[in-house]
Amino acid sequence: MPDLAAVATALSSLKTATDIAKFLRETDLSLERAELKLKLADLIGALADTKIELVEVQEALVDKDRRIKELEAAFESKDTLVREYDAFYAVGEGGKPIGVAYCLRCWEGEHKKRQLVEDHKDFRIRVCAACGHRYDNNRTQDHPVPTNSAQ
Structure with missing residues (x-):
């Protein structure tokens, strides 16, 4: 080519x-x-x-x-993300999910990390701003990122 x-x-x-x-x-x-x-x-x-x-x-x-x-x-x-329920997250210690939730559909379909945001009309729903897919907020909650006091 x-x-x-x-x-x-x-x-x-x-x-x-x-x-x-x-x-x-x-x-x-x-x-x-x-x-x-x-x-x-x-x-x-x-x-x-x-x-x-x-x-x-x-x-x-x-x-x-x-x-x-x-x-x-x-x-x-690929190895830096882990799936939990209806979203992907960054991998923390022991393979546990940390940080913000990424859209399951965008990651599996296009391999793009796109954060989920709360629906401004319904706080129980999270939405992917790119593809518009809607998720139950209980199954896509953000996980706290542990702070390292040594830094």
Whole structure:
């Protein structure tokens, strides 16, 4: 799979070729060369199409790199979370949950840590601000983080 630098180089080369083809088309050629002008117009069109496709490839590569980084970050934090009832929490001593509750649905579906917040209309419900999933507050309570007096 080509890297971003290779795609950028290809785009630059295509731009140069397009500029040359435009220059040749715009030169004062005789009427006998009308067919040449038509071919140059076709060349410019083909180069433009190729350039658009390469931009799409470049965007796809950027999206894949972003997704790979997200998945790597999720994989690294996989062992730092523990499930309790309907939420995930940071892991404390002895594997006990500590800190704020994270959305079960977002973590299992997208591997993203998203905190749950209390519903402003019903204090018995907690909501994920990202996906909108609602949880019973009794099954997603935050756990105190132990303080270390040695620090």
